[in-house]
Amino acid sequence: MDFALWSVIVGMLLVLMALASTVLKRLPLSTGMLYLLVGIGVSPLGLHLLALQPGTDSRMLERMAEVVVLLSLFTAGLKLSAGLRDSRWALPVRLALSAMVVTVGLIALAAWLLLDLPPGACVLLGAILAPTDPVLASDVQVHEPGDRDKLRFALTGEGGLNDGSAFPFVMLGLGLLGLHDLGTAGWRWLAIDVLWATAAGLATGWILGMATGRLVLHLRREHKEAIGLDDFLALGLIALSYGCALLLHAYGFLAVFAAGVSLRRLEQRESSGEVDARSVQQALVDPDRSLAESAAVDPRHAPAFMAQAVLGFNEQAERIGELTIVIAVGAVLWAVDWSSADWRFVALLLLVIRPLAVGLGLAGARVSRRQQWLIGWFGIRGVGSLYYLMFAINYGLHPALAQRLTALTLGVIVVSVVVHGISVTPLMAAYENALEARRRG
Numbered sequence: 470m471d472f473a474l475w476s477v478i479v480g481m482l483l484v485l486m487a488l489a490s491t492v493l494k495r496l497p498l499s500t501g502m503l504y505l506l507v508g509i510g511v512s513p514l515g516l517h518l519l520a521l522q523p524g525t526d527s528r529m530l531e532r533m534a535e536v537v538v539l540l541s542l543f544t545a546g547l548k549l550s551a552g553l554r555d556s557r558w559a560l561p562v563r564l565a566l567s568a569m570v571v572t573v574g575l576i577a578l579a580a581w582l583l584l585d586l587p588p589g590a591c592v593l594l595g596a597i598l599a600p601t602d603p604v605l606a607s608d609v610q611v612h613e614p615g616d617r618d619k620l621r622f623a624l625t626g627e628g629g630l631n632d633g634s635a636f637p638f639v640m641l642g643l644g645l646l647g648l649h650d651l652g653t654a655g656w657r658w659l660a661i662d663v664l665w666a667t668a669a670g671l672a673t674g675w676i677l678g679m680a681t682g683r684l685v686l687h688l689r690r691e692h693k694e695a696i697g698l699d700d701f702l703a704l705g706l707i708a709l710s711y712g713c714a715l716l717l718h719a720y721g722f723l724a725v726f727a728a729g730v731s732l733r734r735l736e737q738r739e740s741s742g743e744v745d746a747r748s749v750q751q752a753l754v755d756p757d758r759s760l761a762e763s764a765a766v767d768p769r770h771a772p773a774f775m776a777q778a779v780l781g782f783n784e785q786a787e788r789i790g791e792l793t794i795v796i797a798v799g800a801v802l803w804a805v806d807w808s809s810a811d812w813r814f815v816a817l818l819l820l821v822i823r824p825l826a827v828g829l830g831l832a833g834a835r836v837s838r839r840q841q842w843l844i845g846w847f848g849i850r851g852v853g854s855l856y857y858l859m860f861a862i863n864y865g866l867h868p869a870l871a872q873r874l875t876a877l878t879l880g881v882i883v884v885s886v887v888v889h890g891i892s893v894t895p896l897m898a899a900y901e902n903a904l905e906a907r908r909r910g
Contacts, residue, residue: 471518476517482507482792497550499608499890500788501795501851505883508799521801523859524868525873531859533797534852537790538632539725541603543707543853544787545629546729547780548611549622557619560834561626564844565634568627568830572599573638576850583814584877590870593642597878598818599907601627602851602885604791608893609847617747620840620900624847629730632853633670633723637663639857648865661718669719674710674727681706681728682735682775689771699778703786706732732776739772739840794852798882815884823848843900847893850885854878 486500511518523529576595580586586594601624603610610625611618640662650842651658685702688695707725714724824845831841858878862871 474516475518477506478511486792491845495894497891497894499886499893500791501886502890503885504792504795505799509802510799511560511796512800512803514803519796519800521797522804523801523862523879524871526801527859527862530797530801532864533794534572534856534859537604537787537794537852537873538722538856539707539711540783540787540790542629542632542722542726543703543729544783545603545610545625545781546731547733547776549629549730549733550627557617557622558626558836560619560623560831560836560844561630563830563834564623564827565628565630566830568826569599569631569634569638571826571829572822573635575826576818577866579814579817579822582649583817584811584873586870586873586907587646589642589645589647590874591642592645593861594874594877596635596638596642597861597874598850598881599638599853600631600850600853600857601628601847602849602853603632604787604794604852609843609849609897611852617902619836620843623836623840623844627844629726630723633720633726633856634667635853636666636720636722643864643866645781646870666719667723669717670714670721670723671712673717673719674724674729675731677724678706678712678728678731679735681709682721682732682772685775686735686739686771690768690776699775700782700786702775703779703783728858732779734774736772763845775889785906794855795886796854798855802879802883805876806872807876807880810872810880811877812880814877815881818881819848819888830842839900839903843896846896847889849889850881854882 486503496695508519510516513520523530571594576598577588577591580591580594581588584591603625609621610628611621637658640649641651641655643649643659644655644658652660655908681702706728710724710728712722714721781809824842827841827845827848834841836844855878857892858874866874
């Protein structure tokens with residue numbers, strides 16, 4: 470009976486989302502908010518169909534969050550079509566580095582002053598909550614590879630980079646808690662966890678993305694082979710990049726993001742600006758696949774077709790992943806000890822720490838005041854923070870400390886899903902209207 474009921478609930482939800490997708494884009498309501506309500510509804514707080522617990526189900530939750538973040542990071546990388554020398558890259562890099570460090574430091578300071586946590590736990594909490602979420606932030610990200618808007622590019626690039634750049638601080642926090650070897654005076658942390666893991670992760674993803682893309686294009690252009698199964702190509706490249714990076718003791722999140730950027734960069738180099746975008750789009754939706762097969766092997770269109778086909782599949786997989794993990798978040802809320810949460814801290818993070826860190830990180834950058842304000846506001850927290858929380862719990866975090874960090878983290882995630890979900894449609898609509906007015910003026 471439970472399986473039949475689950476089938477009805479999931480089926481109704483998927484059909485509802487398919488029918489209401491265009492309506493939701495016009496309402497102050499996000500898909501994440503709906504999925505969260507469904508998760509609460511199927512938990513012991515509602516129908517009692519799913520009773521997840523942060524402690525006993527931490528392994529499963531970590532893996533679920535890990536897979537969804539990987540899909541989203543690869544998608545984010547594929548969306549960023551700007552060349553690496555493009556000045557727009559300065560914004561996400563500064564957000565993922567300087568603003569990230571400031572955010573971790575301010576969260577750690579706030580946790581030490583307000584929450585009376587030990588220093589290691591303060592740093593760990595800062596690392597868990599510092600990264601913005603690439604999964605739930607799709608409404609403020611780049612819509613298509615040709616989108617040149619600085620705001621969307623900055624938020625997309627930041628979400629792709631800082632899910633990996635937060636890892637050194639996670640390891641630092643765990644080290645200060647006695648759960649990870651930092652080395653004498655922190656030398657091991659700096660050499661391995663910061664320098665090697667970051668550089669090797671980015672290099673691994675870039676090399677594998679470029680090599681895989683070149684091989685596929687060679688087979689398609691020269692031999693008319695390796696046609697179709699672009700979904701296998703997407704999942705294979707994600708798994709290959711992630712697995713190789715982990716085997717090298719590097720950060721797999723950065724590797725997967727770099728693989729997406731690399732594949733998009735290859736498409737730009739190979740296309741040489743001669744692509745007929747309309748022809749590629751028609752080939753992608755061709756029902757009998759004849760146009761698709763022609764575009765896949767066409768010397769001019771093959772790179773763009775490959776990149777767009779991989780991106781299209783990944784976006785669909787990312788949506789399904791978002792549905793799954795956010796329902797899981799809603800289904801675990803019943804088991805959280807909310808007396809351990811501090812709502813002052815949540816407000817401080819979203820309303821003060823994030824805007825202040827962005828302001829310091831982007832000091833002197835060529836962005837308008839409106840763009841900087843929106844970047845500061847849309848520091849959406851979600852699946853990435855859930856992953857780092859579960860990673861820390863499974864790394865050996867003390868149960869009492871794990872319980873407290875769980876309440877704080879999930880409190881931030883829930884509030885972020887709600888307040889950012891309500892505000893994203895009107896704020897982005899106002900931003901787009903202002904841009905359109907400036908163009909006409």
